Amino acid sequence: MTTISTATRTLDQGDGRGLQAVLLDMDGTLVDTEDFWWQAEASLFAELGYALDENDRVHLVGGPMSRVIDYLIGATGVDLAPADLTVLINQRFVDLLAGGVPLMPGAERLLNTLAAHGIPAALVSASHRHVIDIVLDSLGSRHFAFSVAGDEVPRTKPHPDPYLEAVRRLGAEPSRCVVVEDAPTGVRSAEAAGCPVIAVPSVAAIEPAPGRLVLSSLEQVDLELLRSLVASRV
Template identity: 70%
Template sequence: MTTTSATAAATAESGSSGLQAVLLDMDGTLVDTEDFWWQAESSLLAGYGHRLDESDRARVVGGPMTRVVDYLIDSTGVPLTAAELSLMISQRFTELLADGVPLMPGAERLLTELAAHGVPTALVSASHRHDIDLVLRTLGADRFAFTVAGDEVARTKPHPDPYLIAAARLGAEPSRCVVIEDSPTGILAAEAAGCQVIAVPSVAHIEAVPGRTVLESLEQVDLALLRALVPPRV
């Protein structure tokens, strides 16, 4: 887990009864990297004679890498070990990131608004540290109090651990944190942690259910909405 010097002191106010923190996923939520992952995965499998389709894409979106690799090996029978395929996908993904990565619509404005109002914010991703650090060159590490990587926790998404860890480090109650996610895997993790959830689907369809806000774009997310999801206790 990495903490940036500029925002390391950002913590939830003790006793605050409203919104205490915003926890954000990375791939497909803040940055448009889901296509990069898909290109890496599908092009590698194509080299072994396996053509992946949109049903496969829906199964691999949101990681973590261990789950993605296990699925790809089981479904295609490609003659590679999990470690070999994981390394190959990561290397191909890194190559695709060489020229930077586009931000999702609304991401720049939202992060700027959160920073301007001093809202404690953390990046919580199933991606590995190396990949997160590459993306942060575009996204900006100083926008977050810290970042949590999938290879830095014992159990990553869909387990609640990453979000529980992030809330604890910010001194926040999980129920007073809003998580913004794009994939079913991440949403399961956030809801299991007891956080409020805004889903902005990128690839896989997300159902709107009680306690979950589903929107079409980050352009619909602002501080007023985030605060409305965690009203002060009476």
């Protein structure tokens, strides 16, 4: 894990019931990169003689790369080693990032709101460190206390490890850290860690559930809403 901000924010201990932090996914949640991943995967497989469709895309969204690679090999039967296919997709994705990364609607406002109220934010992604660092050039590392990458934990999403690591580093309680996600894989990870979840689906559908609020845009997320999700858990 790499610390990417020197800003000091006070973790709220309060009465043991308030919002302590917000943990945010990256691809498809804060930055509009799910289309970039899809372009990388679909264009590569087209060159290899395989046509991927929207049904495949639903299975690919949210990572982690190991699951994506397993699916692609199983669905197409392509004769490539998983490690080689990973390198090819990652490189094509990185090439697409060269022109900059568009933020999702409401992302900058949300991050600025958290900073203005001294609420720590952590970036928790299934993407690997080198990809996160490239995206942060557009997203802005100043917004985050730190980031957790998919290749920096024993098990990445959908396992709870990434979010539990973020909670541990913050010295917080899972039930007082709201997670914002866009994909079912990430939602399962956050809920397994014991965090309340705001889901803003990007490609695959996500249904509401106890402790999970499904919204259509980050523009609907404000401080009052974040605090209410934590309050409802106690």
